[in-house]
Amino acid sequence: NSLGTSLADSIDTLIQRNAMTEVAANMLMQHFDRAMTARLTTDLRSTISINGKIENYRFCDEIWTFTISDAIVKISRAGGPRESDS
Helix, strand or coil, X not given: CHHHHHHHHHHHHHHXXXXXXHHHHHHHHHHHHHHHHHXXXXXXXXXXXXXXXXXXXXXXXXXXXXXXXXXEXXXXXXXXXXXXXX
C-alpha cells in the first residue's frame, strides 16, 4: 500500500506544478491498480513468516500495525531458493 500512496503523492505534486493533468493522473492510477491486481492475483507464490517480540500493536481504519523488535523474516519462494532470511 505504501507504493500506491507514494505514487499518489507524487502525482498530486505533479498536478500542483501543472506538470500532469488530472485526466492523465487518473489514467496512471487506474493502470497501476490493474497492474498490481493482476500481479498479486497471479504471481503470489511466496510464504513469509515473521518471528520476533511484539512491542506494540494497534488496529485502526481496518489496518493492523505491529512494532516488532529482533524480527527475523523468512521468505520461501516456490521454484526459487527454499528459504532466505532478511
